[in-house]
Amino acid sequence: MLQQIVKLRWHFLNSESGQETLDHIEGFYMFLHKTKIVYIGQVYYKSLRERIQEHLRGDKLWKWIKRNYDIQHISIKIAEIEDIGQERINRKLVNDIESLLIVIEQPQGNIQCIKTYRGRDLKIVNLGEKHPLPKTLSTDILAKI
Secondary structure, three states, X not given: OOOEEEEEEEEEOOOXXXXXXXXXXXXXXXXXXXXXXXXXXXXXXXXXXXXXXXXHOOOHHHHHHHHHOOHHHEEEEEEEEEEOOOOOXXXXXXXXXXXXXXXXXXOXXXXXXXXXOOOOXXXXXXXXXXXXXXXXXXXXXXXXX
């Protein structure tokens, strides 16, 4: 089976392009402390705006971040799925992308998908304001971890 290529375009939440992306119903987000990824999440059939607001209203994740990090240095980046080739966006694909991001990046705030990846053969191309993510992440890296 061929490796599926997925392109994600990352934006700072407070940028103009980030604000435009907030109403997308499929996408990804990450909380950063300075340049360290603290948490990676995803949405599927819920807007990025709704999901991030749930966190900021004081859910367990936000309380954990406030206990462990200086929130003055917390920023949020969001990503839209820019291109997935011939396939349609579906829950399984979104879950696989999130899982691969988490298993490779190992954010401290994530408790699921940390140890193993069981999804499809993927290559993620990160575009836009992607730092600290590398340009590409793929299942090929997992053999080296």
